[in-house]
Amino acid sequence: MIALARKTLVYEWRRFVPSVFAVGFAGVLLVMQAALVLGIFSTASIYVNATSADLWVGYPGTQSVNYGRAIGPDVEMRLRMDDGISAVEPYIWLDGDWRANGPDAETMGGVSVYLSGISTAADAMMFDRVLASWQRQLLREPGAVIIDRADLSSLASREGDVAWINNHKVRIAAAIDGLRGLGGVNVIASLSTVREIASVPEGQGNTYLVARTRPGADARQVQQRLNSAARSFGPHETWTAKAFAHRSQMYWMFNTGAGAGVLFMAIVVCLVGAVVTSQSLRTVVAGSSREYAVLNALGVSRSALGRVVVEQAFWIGAAGMVLAILASVALLALARVYRVPVALNVQAMLACAVLIAVLALFSGLGAIRGLLRADPAALLR
Incomplete structure (x- = not known):
């Protein structure tokens, strides 16, 4: 049959x-x-997935990358004291209001953007999976920013144009692929440019710290060690990169x-x-x-x-x-x-x-x- x-x-x-x-x-x-x-x-986790860091450190209970709060400057010292960590890098995340400088600026109004302040060092970890070394060097120019190529039309701008973020003048130094975010436009700038836009002094702290573990070190063990340590350095919590990316995705998927x-x-x-x-x-x-x-x-x-x-x-x-x-x-x-x-x-x-x-x-x-x-x-x- x-x-x-x-x-x-x-x-x-x-x-x-x-x-x-x-x-x-x-x-x-x-x-x-x-x-x-x-x-x-x-x-929702493009910031984590586009970065080669093994650990993320932020404010306790942070549900998603875009809900980060500033942590104390002493937390960086705590990370550098750990034998399992080889590199530490600050990362600033904040909301911004983009205004184009072209003929459509008045009719378009402001556009909500997510501004990321990253290190411009050649061996920096933030967004190293989408940024080439020469593109990172462009950010050393004051006011230089990088956005996703697909977001140019949303911002009514072109590569090389001048615009304004929170009434601070910026210039689109490059447009790349792989930065499109959920709920807003991602804009990358140097730490100094973002601090100037946000009027944040250099020693006031950062939204996140990202860290790379030493070869042979277990990222999970380092995370547990950092979380179990005394909080005398200020409130903070450590996540592995995979766990933090999953945390952000689950928040947007089930809590919004x-x-x-x-x-x-x-x-x-x-x-x-x-x-x-x-x-x-x-x-x-x-x-x-x-x-x-x-x-x-x-x-x-x-x-x-x-x-x-x-x-x-x-x-x-x-x-x-x-x-x-x-x-x-x-x-x-x-x-x-x-x-x-x-x-x-x-x-x-x-x-x-x-x-x-x-x-x-x-x-x-x-x-x-x-x-x-x-x-x-x-x-x-």
């Missing part, structure tokens, strides 16, 4: 094509939704309206895919109702017929999965061309594949359930 399932698929392939496309459509919806969710919320909306759309997409696939497979099985009735009347058990339908659903799901992979690769490539925030990891891809397989299996079982309970004599009328 299992051979019958494959032969039916081969010789009557036209009848099964809509089901394959239905499964493929559901798979594309799942993959693209997962890529959008991961891509959108990964931008934006996260709730995206997750709700993901659930809707799953339901739509399930309904489309189920109805398509029901139509295929209903079209073969007389053939199944004849086999049942000839003595073929209903369990054997059920196995035929299940195998058909398996092969339809496999073909639909291949179709979904090809379509998703094309759509993801197109999304990257237009700088749409998309991202996929192995876990997400495996989860989508399992969901597609389960969707096809249960849709096949649901499609055959009513048919196998029917009277063969009634199906042959």
Whole structure:
């Protein structure tokens, strides 16, 4: 009976094509939704993921990078005293108001930006995964800033233009890729430029401190050691880079309206895919109702017929999965061309594949359930 399932698929392939496309459509919806969710919320931790630091130190209880508060200047001394740390670097994060200096400045108004003050040293850790050494050197010029190329239109500016942040004059020294953030435009400047814009004296403290551990040192052990130490240096908390990035993503995903909306759309997409696939497979099985009735009347058990339908659903799901992979690769490539925030990891891809397989299996079982309970004599009328 299992051979019958494959032969039916081969010789009557036209009848099964809509089901394959239905499964493929559901798979594309799942993959693209997962890529959008991961891509959108990964931008919440772009500051961490674009930095090679192993540890982040900030104010206790900070839920996301963009909610940082200043920590005392003595905390840096505490980090430098630890034997497991090889380098420490300050990082200032603050909100800003961008005003363009072009003809559209009056009609456009101000744009909310996230201003990052980083070290301009050649071996600096902050944003070293997206900034080239020559781009970091450009920030040594007073008032120089770097933004994402995709945000130029949002700021009504071009590379080399002059603008104003919090009524301080700045110049776009370079535009790069990989800085797009969640909820605002990321602007990178030197520590001295940001302190001037924020009117913060150099010895007043920083929003964060990032640190690199020595070769062979365990970042987790160093983190635990720093967190268990006396707080005589001022209130602070240490996180590993991976944990802090995950913390920021989870906050935006589950504790904000934006996260709730995206997750709700993901659930809707799953339901739509399930309904489309189920109805398509029901139509295929209903079209073969007389053939199944004849086999049942000839003595073929209903369990054997059920196995035929299940195998058909398996092969339809496999073909639909291949179709979904090809379509998703094309759509993801197109999304990257237009700088749409998309991202996929192995876990997400495996989860989508399992969901597609389960969707096809249960849709096949649901499609055959009513048919196998029917009277063969009634199906042959």
